[in-house]
Amino acid sequence: MSSQADKKLTRRWIRPLPKQVVNKIAAGEVVERPAAVVKELVENSMDAGADRIEIVIEKSGSSAIKIIDNGCGIDADQIEIAFSRHATSKISGFDDLNDLATYGFRGEALPSIASVAQFRMVSRTTDADVGQEIIIEGGVLQGVQPIAAQVGTQVEIKNLFFNTPARRKFLKSETTEARHISRVATALALGRPDIGFTYTLNGRKIFTLPSGQSSAERVASVLAPRERFLPVQFEGEQATIEGFVGPPQLAQNNRQSLYLFINNRFIQSATLAHGVMSGYGELLPPRKFPVGAVHIKVNAGEVDVNVHPTKIEVRLAAEREIHDLIHRAVKEALRSDGIIPTFRSSANAHSPSSSPSGNSASSSHGGRIRGIGSPQPVNHQFFKELFENPQAGSVVLTSSSENDQFSVNKETGEIIETGENLVGHETASGAPAGPTDGFRLIGRFSNLYLILQVGTDLYIVDQHTAHERVLYEEMVRRVDEQSVNGQQLLFPVQVELSPTQMAVYVEAADLFNSSGFTISEFGGTMVNVEAVPVILAKKSPEKILLKVIDDFASLRKSGLDLKKAMAQSMACRAAVMSGDRLNDKEAEFLIESLLQCENAYACPHGRPTFIKLTRDDLDKQFGRG
Numbered sequence: 189m190s191s192q193a194d195k196k197l198t199r200r201w202i203r204p205l206p207k208q209v210v211n212k213i214a215a216g217e218v219v220e221r222p223a224a225v226v227k228e229l230v231e232n233s234m235d236a237g238a239d240r241i242e243i244v245i246e247k248s249g250s251s252a253i254k255i256i257d258n259g260c261g262i263d264a265d266q267i268e269i270a271f272s273r274h275a276t277s278k279i280s281g282f283d284d285l286n287d288l289a290t291y292g293f294r295g296e297a298l299p300s301i302a303s304v305a306q307f308r309m310v311s312r313t314t315d316a317d318v319g320q321e322i323i324i325e326g327g328v329l330q331g332v333q334p335i336a337a338q339v340g341t342q343v344e345i346k347n348l349f350f351n352t353p354a355r356r357k358f359l360k361s362e363t364t365e366a367r368h369i370s371r372v373a374t375a376l377a378l379g380r381p382d383i384g385f386t387y388t389l390n391g392r393k394i395f396t397l398p399s400g401q402s403s404a405e406r407v408a409s410v411l412a413p414r415e416r417f418l419p420v421q422f423e424g425e426q427a428t429i430e431g432f433v434g435p436p437q438l439a440q441n442n443r444q445s446l447y448l449f450i451n452n453r454f455i456q457s458a459t460l461a462h463g464v465m466s467g468y469g470e471l472l473p474p475r476k477f478p479v480g481a482v483h484i485k486v487n488a489g490e491v492d493v494n495v496h497p498t499k500i501e502v503r504l505a506a507e508r509e510i511h512d513l514i515h516r517a518v519k520e521a522l523r524s525d526g527i528i529p530t531f532r533s534s535a536n537a538h539s540p541s542s543s544p545s546g547n548s549a550s551s552s553h554g555g556r557i558r559g560i561g562s563p564q565p566v567n568h569q570f571f572k573e574l575f576e577n578p579q580a581g582s583v584v585l586t587s588s589s590e591n592d593q594f595s596v597n598k599e600t601g602e603i604i605e606t607g608e609n610l611v612g613h614e615t616a617s618g619a620p621a622g623p624t625d626g627f628r629l630i631g632r633f634s635n636l637y638l639i640l641q642v643g644t645d646l647y648i649v650d651q652h653t654a655h656e657r658v659l660y661e662e663m664v665r666r667v668d669e670q671s672v673n674g675q676q677l678l679f680p681v682q683v684e685l686s687p688t689q690m691a692v693y694v695e696a697a698d699l700f701n702s703s704g705f706t707i708s709e710f711g712g713t714m715v716n717v718e719a720v721p722v723i724l725a726k727k728s729p730e731k732i733l734l735k736v737i738d739d740f741a742s743l744r745k746s747g748l749d750l751k752k753a754m755a756q757s758m759a760c761r762a763a764v765m766s767g768d769r770l771n772d773k774e775a776e777f778l779i780e781s782l783l784q785c786e787n788a789y790a791c792p793h794g795r796p797t798f799i800k801l802t803r804d805d806l807d808k809q810f811g812r813g
């Protein structure tokens with residue numbers, strides 16, 4: 189304490205810090221952990237025009253990091269200067285930042301790293317007969333001398349943070365550091381498929397990638413060799429979005445498998461990552477994150493990379509717009525192929541507006557008949573009747589093959605088998621139960637899965653999730669428009685809620701009462717139910733209210749907006765269940781309806797509505813060819 193006071197009283201000189209101290213302080217920002225060293229050194233190699241880069245890591249970087257490249261090398265008389273602070277060959281004035289073509293520009297990576305490690309570099313240019321070796325330890329030059337060397341540059345870092353014990357102590361376990369390094373190595377490799385990379389971690393070869401790969405080959409090599417990624421290609425006013433995203437079933441528990449690049453630079457951006465995630469929408473199961481490499485190309489003047497010494501954060505002039513572009517690009521990619529059905533609904537079959545979504549990649553896909561038509565709200569006659577004529581007992585649709593009737597019990601929301609026309613509605617005009625030339629229903633399994641053949645592919649549809657999706661999209665619209673029909677109960681029912689359920693109800697009372705329920709408070713935690721939504725009317729009003737309140741509470745907790753939570757709960761409770769047998773027409777009808785959904789590929793909880801097995805998949809399983 190007293191020494192603090194003494195310090196305050198003493199008059200002291202203001203003077204510049206010694207260069208080693210400055211570099212050590214800068215190192216605190218530039219090299220947070222071994223992974224950052226790898227990034228800086230490999231970026232230097234890329235800036236040097238290398239087309240082969242080798243990364244060797246020992247003891248997760250705490251023992252040694254070696255980067256070897258075949259780039260242009262450093263001239264003998266320049267090598268010492270490379271370690272001076274703010275010495276760079278990449279820019280000569282601030283304006284150069286507006287048209288930056290290199291990863292580095294600050295001239296501080298080498299002096300920073302060399303100040304907190306034992307640093308050895310050997311470099312040779314094509315013009316030189318020999319290379320130069322420079323050794324620096326903790327920022328202190330140990331020597332420079334000629335040495336026999338290949339053209340290019342090799343850097344060897346040993347004992348990182350040996351002289352900054354606090355930083356060394358804060359390093360995480362070897363496994364964690366290895367994970368960070370691997371992510372950076374993967375990102376660097378994804379950013380530059382033209383460059384060949386080898387990456388060896390703790391004695392194990394993690395990847396060897398040839399130079400001159402295409403983006404698709406690189407993605408397949410480093411992200412998930414056996415999975416089919418979906419190409420993203422979208423041109424907007426402010427940016428071009430390119431790359432590949434994984435199908436939803438590849439989604440991970442953390443955000444680490446999504447790689448974003450701006451003008452080939454690996455960056456981190458919560459906003460842009462959100463753009464990708466929101467493009468998946470409900471296709472992503474809760475708390476899952478997509479896999480992919482998304483490249484954003486913008487004019488150099490539109491992006492400021494001089495935000496942080498690590499250059500991993502950037503500022504974008506049109507961040508919001510680019511977020512939206514990414515959202516659209518990813519959505520389009522997911523719609524266009526892969527997880528997208530390779531069949532179309534017969535309802536769309538003759539409609540000129542049902543042209544494929546326009547992605548050339550999709551049309552090249554084997555077995556594809558046509559892509560799904562442009563998104564349209566579910567506005568099926570079936571559902572119109574179902575929702576708009578609560579008085580009618582059932583809606584009957586007649587297929588184009590005369591008298592082949594089937595019905596849907598609107599009271600439960602279930603599609604049920606019936607031999608006759610219960611109500612005698614006229615055939616719904618334009619009802620899509622016509623010839624299903626896009627797919628053929630070939631069977632069902634366990635009264636849950638519907639089996640379809642489409643071209644040479646096999647589709648397995650989960651009837652519950654499919655129906656849930658169909659109902660959900662309609663309910664979202666209706667909840668929003670406050671047009672959910674209610675069914676008056678013959679006798680109002682009093683329901684006792686728990687205090688928590690009561691709190692949920694009170695908070696959302698208006699929403700309940702504009703979504704087909706008529707509920708009033710009855711004193712204490714008792715409520716009086718006079719009407720319930722038509723699609724749920726077959727079930728016990730008490731049970732349905734309690735279930736919807738409970739669903740609603742948990743969906744709300746998971747961040748879903750109130751109206752969507754309401755729609756989701758109602759759709760889930762009304763959908764056909766496993767075990768409900770659908771006849772052929774009902775099943776075809778359900779699939780037709782599903783195909784008209786905006787997002788036909790997953791139920792509102794993110795579970796898939798169908799999976800696809802190609803002839804190739806089966807042939808592989810059976811060891812054919």
Ligand SMILES: Nc1ncnc2c1ncn2[C@@H]1O[C@H](COP(=O)(O)OP(=O)(O)OP(=O)(O)O)[C@@H](O)[C@H]1O
Pocket residue numbers: 228232233236257259260261262270271275276277278291292293294295296297298299341
């Ligand atoms: N592998 C390499 N091959 C050829 N030259 C290199 C290599 N590594 C570094 N250099 C040279 O050394 C200089 C200093 O490198 P350093 O990483 O410190 O700065 P920078 O890359 O210019 O900027 P930044 O600090 O933003 O990375 C570079 O400008 C480059 O000329």
Ligand SMILES: [Mg+2]
Pocket residue numbers: 228231232291292293297298
């Ligand atoms: Mg650099």
